[in-house]
Amino acid sequence: MAFTPETRRIPKTTYTSIVRWLPIPTVDVVILTPDKKKTLVGYRMNRPAQHCWYTIGGRLQKHESIRSRAVRALREETGLTVKPAQLKLIGVLDEEFPDSAWGRMGTHCLSVYFALTISQRPVKINSEHSKLDWLPVNSKKIHKLARTKITNAIATL
Secondary structure, X not given: OOOOHHHHOOOHHHHHHHHHHOOEEEEEEEEEOOOOOEEEEEEEOOOOOOOOEEOEEEEXXXXXXXXXXXXXXXXXXXXXXXXXXXXXXXXXXXXXXXOEOOEOOOEEEEEEEEEEEOOOOXXXXXXXXXXXXEEEOOOOOEOHHHHHHHHHHHHHO
């Protein structure tokens, strides 16, 4: 069954209940330079992690494989096109944020994350981020949960 963006939208009241009561499955990608000294991160416009540098990714949709979601996130958020086989599965991180799209209600995500090494290059930005940048992997500007993913990716690659 083909899903369009319209059929993937969860009604706001339903999604509010989901965020209140359940963890959200997400898929992220740690993008590293081949020397593993820089990582591509986005400065988030939306909650959770609003106004923070964070890894590329997002919510997993029904009937979407985790690799397909990772590929989609890269394409939609950075303009990068990769083959699923280029992504290395790193792990799962239990993420808890004090806020959500609805303010003070916390968000709990189970983030499956991959890593990808590519040479540093220009990327295109979408509305989720005010900017994208190649930052040093140990930069304190990067959100602590994203830094955990980056550290694990470096150790695994």
